[in-house]
Amino acid sequence: MLSYRKEIDGLRAVAVMPVLFFHAGFPGFNGGFIGVDIFFVLSGYLITSIILDDLAKNRFSIVNFYERRARRILPALFFMLAVTTLLAYCLLSASELEHFARSALAVIAFVSNIFFYFDAGYFNTTAEEFPLLHTWSLAVEEQFYIFFPLLIASLWQTKKHWMGGCILALAALSFAWALWLAASEQSNANFYLIFSRSWELMAGALAALINRDKLRVSVIQREAICLTALLVLLVSFYVFNSSYSWPGPATLLPVAATVALILYCTPATMVAKLLIHPWMVFLGLISYSLYLWHQPIFALVRAKSLSPPTPTTFALLIMLSITLAYFSWRFVEAPFRNKEKVSRTRIFVLSGAGMAFVALVMAVLSLQNGLPERFEVTDYTASVKSSPYRQQCHTSTTQYLMPQEACRYFTPNTTWAVFGDSHGVELAYSLGEELDETGEGLLHLTFSSCPPAQYLEIISAGCKNWLADSIDALTSNQHITNVVLNFRYNAYLNGFYRHQHWTSAEYFLSGPSKALSLEEVREKYWQGFEEIIDSLLKAGKHVFVIYPVPELRHHIQKLVVPKNIFSNSYPLNLQQQSSVTDYQNDNQFILKKLNALPFSDKLTAIHTADLFCQNMQCAAVKNGHALYFDDNHPSLYGAKLIARKITQHWQRAQVDSHGMATVK
Numbered sequence: 001m002l003s004y005r006k007e008i009d010g011l012r013a014v015a016v017m018p019v020l021f022f023h024a025g026f027p028g029f030n031g032g033f034i035g036v037d038i039f040f041v042l043s044g045y046l047i048t049s050i051i052l053d054d055l056a057k058n059r060f061s062i063v064n065f066y067e068r069r070a071r072r073i074l075p076a077l078f079f080m081l082a083v084t085t086l087l088a089y090c091l092l093s094a095s096e097l098e099h100f101a102r103s104a105l106a107v108i109a110f111v112s113n114i115f116f117y118f119d120a121g122y123f124n125t126t127a128e129e130f131p132l133l134h135t136w137s138l139a140v141e142e143q144f145y146i147f148f149p150l151l152i153a154s155l156w157q158t159k160k161h162w163m164g165g166c167i168l169a170l171a172a173l174s175f176a177w178a179l180w181l182a183a184s185e186q187s188n189a190n191f192y193l194i195f196s197r198s199w200e201l202m203a204g205a206l207a208a209l210i211n212r213d214k215l216r217v218s219v220i221q222r223e224a225i226c227l228t229a230l231l232v233l234l235v236s237f238y239v240f241n242s243s244y245s246w247p248g249p250a251t252l253l254p255v256a257a258t259v260a261l262i263l264y265c266t267p268a269t270m271v272a273k274l275l276i277h278p279w280m281v282f283l284g285l286i287s288y289s290l291y292l293w294h295q296p297i298f299a300l301v302r303a304k305s306l307s308p309p310t311p312t313t314f315a316l317l318i319m320l321s322i323t324l325a326y327f328s329w330r331f332v333e334a335p336f337r338n339k340e341k342v343s344r345t346r347i348f349v350l351s352g353a354g355m356a357f358v359a360l361v362m363a364v365l366s367l368q369n370g371l372p373e374r375f376e377v378t379d380y381t382a383s384v385k386s387s388p389y390r391q392q393c394h395t396s397t398t399q400y401l402m403p404q405e406a407c408r409y410f411t412p413n414t415t416w417a418v419f420g421d422s423h424g425v426e427l428a429y430s431l432g433e434e435l436d437e438t439g440e441g442l443l444h445l446t447f448s449s450c451p452p453a454q455y456l457e458i459i460s461a462g463c464k465n466w467l468a469d470s471i472d473a474l475t476s477n478q479h480i481t482n483v484v485l486n487f488r489y490n491a492y493l494n495g496f497y498r499h500q501h502w503t504s505a506e507y508f509l510s511g512p513s514k515a516l517s518l519e520e521v522r523e524k525y526w527q528g529f530e531e532i533i534d535s536l537l538k539a540g541k542h543v544f545v546i547y548p549v550p551e552l553r554h555h556i557q558k559l560v561v562p563k564n565i566f567s568n569s570y571p572l573n574l575q576q577q578s579s580v581t582d583y584q585n586d587n588q589f590i591l592k593k594l595n596a597l598p599f600s601d602k603l604t605a606i607h608t609a610d611l612f613c614q615n616m617q618c619a620a621v622k623n624g625h626a627l628y629f630d631d632n633h634p635s636l637y638g639a640k641l642i643a644r645k646i647t648q649h650w651q652r653a654q655v656d657s658h659g660m661a662t663v664k
Contacts, residue, residue, distance in 0.1 A: 002053050007265050008042065009284025010275025011258070014230075015039050016287040018237045020294050020321065023128070024314035031240030034254045036137050037200055037247070038233070039291075041258040043141055044204025051149055052208060055156045065149050067344050070351045073138065075336040076289050076328050078354045081107070084131050084296040085361065091304055093561040094370030094381055096129075101365035103132045108355050108362075110142040117192040129303040134295040136192055143194045144201050152205075164209050167202050174199035175247075182245030185397070185461050196247055203255050207262045215263060225264045226271035232257035283322075289333060290325035297321055304563060306554050306571060380560035380574075383625040385636045387429040389444070394425045396448035398462035403473035407444040409433070414441035417474055420486035421450050423549065426629075426639035427486055434643045443480060445470045449508065451492035452485075454528040456521065457511035471532060475539035483536050484646065486546040487529075488632065489590040493522055526593050537602055542653075544604045544646055547594060550583045550618040551632040559620050577620040580613050604649060611641045 015038035022032025050068070054060035081104060088100045099119075106115035113136035116127075127133055155163040178196035181189050190196045217225070236254045244250050265272045274280070283290070297317050301309055309317070336342050342350075365371060372381055387393070393407035401407075408414050409432025416435055418428035428444040435442055447470075450463035458464070474483055495507050506514055509521065516524070536543050552559070559577065562568060584591060599605050612618050612627055620627060625637035634642065 002049055006276040006281050007267070007272045008046070008262070009287075010272075010277070010280040011038065011042060011261060012284035012287040013280045013282075014233060014275070015042065016290055017283065019291065020318055022237075023295065023298050024311070024318065025308075026311065026314070029237050030242070031237045033242075033246070034233075034236050034240060034251075037251060037254050038258050039137065040141070040197065040200035041204040041207070041255055041262070044201035045207045045259075045262050046204070047145065047148075048152065048205040048208035051152050052156075055153065060153060062149060062153075063344075065145075067347060069142070069145065070347050071337045071342070072288075072333075073142070074351050074354065075332050076292055077107070077135075077138070078358065079328055079332045080289075080292045080296065081358055084300075087296070087300055088131060089365075089371075089374065090564050090566075091300055092370075093384075093557045094372035094374075095384065096303065096370065096557060098366055098370035100131060101362040101370070103130065103135075104362045105359060105366070107132055107135045107139070108358050110139045112136050113139040113143075113192040113194070117188050129299050131296040131299040133299070134291065140192075140194050140197050141201070144198055148201070148205070164206065167205055167209070171199040171202035171206070174202065178247045178251075179249070182248040187245065190248075191246060200247065200251070200255055203259055204262070207259045210263060212263055212266075217264065219268075222264050222266065223269055223271075225260055226269045229257040229260040229264075230271050230274075233261075286322070286325040286329040289328035290321055293324045293328065294318070294321040297324075304558070306558055374565045375562055375568075380621050380624070380626045381557075383635060383637050384556055384560065384629050386629045386633065387426045387636065387639075389429055390425050393428070393444045394422060394446050394448060395466070396450075396460070396462065398465075400447060400462050400466045403443070403445060403470050409442045409444065410436040411439055411441040413439060414443050415480060416440060416482045416484070417443040417445055417480050418484045418486060419445045419470060419474065420452075420484075420546075421446060421488055422448050423488045423546075423633060424484070424486035426634050426636055427484065427546070427642055430636060430639040431484065431643040431646060433640075434647045445474075449491075451508060451525060452487055452529040452532050453492065453525045454531070455524040456509060456516075456528070457513040458508050459510045460508070467532075471535055474541070475535055478540075480541070482542045482544065482650070484544040484546060485529075485532070489548050490551070490587050491632075492525060493589055494586065522589050526590075530593075530597075533597070533603070542602050542604070542650075544606055544649075545594060545597065546642065547605060547607045547609065548583075548587045548590060549608045549632070549634055549638070550578055550580075550612045551586070552577050552620055552628055553631070555631045556620060556626055556628040556635075557630075560626055574621045575619045576617045578618045580609060580616045580618065583609055583613065583618060601653060604653075606642065606645055606649070608642055611645065612638070 015035040017035070018029050018032035019035035020032075021029035022035075026032075051060060051065070054064070085100075085104070088097055092100060103112060103115055103119075106112040112132060116130070116133060116136050151166075152163070155166060159166075174195060174197070178190055178199065181187075181196055232253055236250075236257075240246075240250055261271070265275065267273075267276070294317075297320060298314070301313070301317060336347065375381070389407060389409075393401075395401040395406075407428075409429060416431065418424045418431060420427075424446045425444075428442060428446065432442040432444070447460070447463055447466045449460045450466060451458060451460075452467065454464060454467060474480060492508050509516075513521065513524075533543055533545070554572070554577070559570065559572060559574060563571060594605065597603060597605070609618070612622070622637075622641075626635050627638035627641075629635040
């Protein structure tokens with residue numbers, strides 16, 4: 001019979017607390033996400049040990065296995081989903097609640113890792129506000145346990161002596177796949193999907209196959225191994241961060257350290273005495289519920305905060321998470337794991353009923369578009385819209401849409417093009433609608449996070465090749481006579497505006513370009529952008545240069561949605577979200593350069609601040625419509641204002657082709 005090992009619960013505490021500290025943004029825990037890797041190894045070890053014990057006693061059945069998983073996973077999960085759904089209903093905007101509902105459907109189907117793979121990167125700032133983001137790891141485990149018990153049982157009955165070699169070979173294939181994904185810059189697939197994660201669970205399974213009693217090591221060697229392994233884990237939390245390919249070569253260190261602690265950390269060792277401390281064991285016992293609760297709490301507070309929560313706030317939220325986790329463990333987890341209180345039939349019936357109920361509620365929330373009528377104030381929320389073609393027409397990575405494959409709006413007579421980064425997506429659609437009235441079509445050329453900087457090495461894979469292909473396509477296409485240039489200049493020159501401050505412009509740089517000074521980066525950026533303009537002008541194009549859009553200090557959803565369903569007031573003055581002075585300071589370099597361009601009847605400046613600002617104040621809304629769909633991208637309405645300004649100028653220029661073609 002398997003004996004209870006307190007030190008394993010201590011290891012669970014070592015795994016779960018860094019995850020919380022990482023999600024809270026505490027310094028020194030940039031690699032706190034490694035706690036999930038520890039959980040994977042522990043899960044593989046414990047589940048395989050249980051399966052092998054049942055097989056040895058001739059009592060293994062797949063029904064028993066899934067009964068045990070249902071008791072362990074589902075009650076606490078349903079409890080968390082119920083409370084989080086109620087809070088989300090009261091707090092989140094319609095689009096946020098709709099997204100939450102779709103993610104919850106993925107959770108109960110145990111495919112949330114696939115959902116978030118398609119939806120968001122784990123380390124993206126926006127992902128911090130997804131209440132169910134953390135469930136990706138549960139999905140990975142449950143997908144793994146669809147086939148792994150059957151594999152173990154099959155090998156036990158036929159080729160028992162092949163078991164270790166077979167698992168090792170599969171683990172090696174999984175690890176090789178992770179390395180390939182990391183090398184090919186498919187970071188989301190590598191992080192979220194089971195094929196690149198299975199080796200971590202299999203590492204734990206291999207540990208379960210090893211007889212710990214037969215490991216011939218001295219007391220000193222055992223102490224050294226355990227201390228080194230624990231130190232590796234602690235250093236990993238500090239040293240590694242989101243810039244590393246994960247999983248990747250570096251992941252071997254915490255995985256190997258966890259295996260070493262499982263195998264060598266006997267109760268007599270100093271590390272074990274630390275791990276079996278009552279507080280460590282307590283945190284380990286509630287670790288599953290603690291993991292479940294922390295992310296919804298953190299995410300909902302972030303979603304409703306105009307400023308980033310302080311470390312003190314997060315410390316209080318961690319205490320709240322521990323309190324809720326204890327309640328969940330004591331009154332939800334423990335009772336349902338007691339077979340005398342809850343029979344097998346009852347656990348399966350309740351599990352099925354719970355899944356059906358959650359699916360029904362989430363389907364309603366999703367199909368009803370997040371129930372926008374929950375809030376008394378809904379004037380602006382319906383206009384927080386991005387382009388309906390953003391997903392299919394906006395491109396990125398080395399597998400980008402070639403210019404000849406790019407979207408064309410809305411007639412075959414393509415005489416216009418919008419060329420830029422993600423700031424050009426909504427403008428392309430809106431300008432396409434405007435031009436459709438005159439029978440002219442538009443070519444949509446936008447690439448995500450792609451600055452017009454041919455002379456800089458940047459992190460956006462495929463960007464430089466796409467720029468070259470697009471410029472070549474535009475200059476060689478005689479039918480296209482008008483090109484609109486639209487980039488988020490300040491992001492590349494200053495960094496993203498996040499969490500109330502600008503990040504470094506180095507965010508977009510790679511290789512030798514990281515060694516350049518800020519002044520050198522800006523000059524090289526401008527050199528590349530100016531050469532694009534010159535190339536288009538020499539090809540006979542009429543070039544429209546879109547000036548930068550004033551950016552919000554907060555996400556539009558936080559501004560146009562009341563704090564909760566019981567409130568009917570906005571958190572801030574929607575007409576005064578930033579000032580013209582802020583706009584000029586944020587864009588000082590690029591405004592100076594743009595203003596110095598030789599505007600003429602072939603080179604037109606489109607000043608966006610005139611549309612978004614009035615009386616030295618820049619607004620988030622105008623004429624009953626939201627001007628943005630996040631904190632920096634114009635909404636369809638905001639883009640339509642810019643598009644109309646372009647077409648109005650074009651119409652005037654057609655009337656008087658000898659006048660200066662600059663709109664101010």
